[in-house]
Amino acid sequence: MIELAINSKSREELIDITSEVEDIVVKKGWNNGILHIYTPHTTAAITINENADYTVKEDIIKFLSKLVPSNFPFMHLEGNSDAHLKSSIIGCSENIIVEEGRLVLGTWQGVFFCEFDGPRRRKVYLKFISG
Amino acid sequence: MIELAINSKSREELIDITSEVEDIVVKKGWNNGILHIYTPHTTAAITINENADYTVKEDIIKFLSKLVPSNFPFMHLEGNSDAHLKSSIIGCSENIIVEEGRLVLGTWQGVFFCEFDGPRRRKVYLKFISG
Amino acid sequence: MIELAINSKSREELIDITSEVEDIVVKKGWNNGILHIYTPHTTAAITINENADYTVKEDIIKFLSKLVPSNFPFMHLEGNSDAHLKSSIIGCSENIIVEEGRLVLGTWQGVFFCEFDGPRRRKVYLKFISG
Numbered sequence: 298m299i300e301l302a303i304n305s306k307s308r309e310e311l312i313d314i315t316s317e318v319e320d321i322v323v324k325k326g327w328n329n330g331i332l333h334i335y336t337p338h339t340t341a342a343i344t345i346n347e348n349a350d351y352t353v354k355e356d357i358i359k360f361l362s363k364l365v366p367s368n369f370p371f372m373h374l375e376g377n378s379d380a381h382l383k384s385s386i387i388g389c390s391e392n393i394i395v396e397e398g399r400l401v402l403g404t405w406q407g408v409f410f411c412e413f414d415g416p417r418r419r420k421v422y423l424k425f426i427s428g
Numbered sequence: 429m430i431e432l433a434i435n436s437k438s439r440e441e442l443i444d445i446t447s448e449v450e451d452i453v454v455k456k457g458w459n460n461g462i463l464h465i466y467t468p469h470t471t472a473a474i475t476i477n478e479n480a481d482y483t484v485k486e487d488i489i490k491f492l493s494k495l496v497p498s499n500f501p502f503m504h505l506e507g508n509s510d511a512h513l514k515s516s517i518i519g520c521s522e523n524i525i526v527e528e529g530r531l532v533l534g535t536w537q538g539v540f541f542c543e544f545d546g547p548r549r550r551k552v553y554l555k556f557i558s559g
Numbered sequence: 560m561i562e563l564a565i566n567s568k569s570r571e572e573l574i575d576i577t578s579e580v581e582d583i584v585v586k587k588g589w590n591n592g593i594l595h596i597y598t599p600h601t602t603a604a605i606t607i608n609e610n611a612d613y614t615v616k617e618d619i620i621k622f623l624s625k626l627v628p629s630n631f632p633f634m635h636l637e638g639n640s641d642a643h644l645k646s647s648i649i650g651c652s653e654n655i656i657v658e659e660g661r662l663v664l665g666t667w668q669g670v671f672f673c674e675f676d677g678p679r680r681r682k683v684y685l686k687f688i689s690g
Contacts, residue, residue: 378483
């Protein structure tokens with residue numbers, strides 16, 4: 298298992314980690330299998346979406362904030378229940394196929410760490426299963 | 429594959445299955461790999477979120493019921509289309525890394541079975557892939 | 560890795576790919592492990608839900624269109640930001656256990672390719688990890 302460190306700079310943002318993940322796949326010589334990308338936080342998530350046009354990640358953040366309003370009458374007293382909800386809706390992990398030593402992503406796909414309650418120092422775990 | 433039996437007690441509830449899953453990992457001697465946690469139902473889901481403060485799971489249930497209202501003009505005649513929607517939004521499985529014989533969960537993370545159309549007798553499957 | 564070709568016929572539709580996936584599991588002799596089902600598109604998704612009554616898939620499409628309105632003030636200029644959002648909410652992959660040469664699906668579960676910005680020619684990747 299490899300651990301990535303991420304420093305988010307806003308309360309809510311999508312951080313493109315595609316290159317960093319690709320570099321580790323190459324460096325570790327992971328050749329053929331499944332790469333599991335996991336964040337151990339309950340107010341963050343991992344998603345795969347377009348990273349060519351930066352407006353897509355902006356739209357995702359903006360729309361999720363409308364979808365899960367922070368002023369909903371939540372019980373949890375820390376004021377970040379919206380972030381917990383977004384984490385469960387988007388999900389804390391993704392799996393990507395690795396073939397011939399490279400991530401099999403679509404033309405427009407990138408991997409994003411989703412910060413919903415930053416800024417904070419965060420972690421992402423990578424686990425490769427060959428097969 | 430290991431099968432867990434779960435008895436939900438309400439129409440909608442999050443049931444913490446972390447300890448039960450951890451016990452099986454130890455008992456089976458699963459050491460290093462990925463644990464796939466899957467529910468074979470179309471009106472239930474699996475999620476990972478905070479299990480330290482019980483209000484988080486209450487907020488998730490309450491917010492999802494506002495997000496997917498049962499009185500939306502659904503076509504499906506069984507009256508549980510809201511539960512089908514929640515199942516696809518949250519997802520019916522999660523993967524967790526296993527290292528040195530233990531689940532690699534974050535400090536605040538627990539694994540929840542999400543009941544959206546109970547009370548019922550339900551199942552969760554655990555499949556370990558070493559690597 | 561096996562690639563399936565899918566031709567969607569509407570802007571938004573759920574296409575049941577269960578039989579096609581099951582046929583490949585049999586044909587390839589995949590016996591015991593995890594099947595990873597992945598779509599390399601950023602305006603599509605994979606979900607598992609009821610395929611016995613067709614109204615469930617209709618309700619999923621109809622409700623998601625209400626949940627993520629296409630007239631939200633998105634920044635992305637291609638007019639398909641709603642589809643990108645749905646892709647991240649539903650997720651671009653699913654994992655299913657394979658035992659004794661068959662997909663371990665629940666009684667009512669089927670696997671769907673979710674088109675959110677069609678009609679288009681699309682792809683789904685299948686990767687099997689034995690274990």
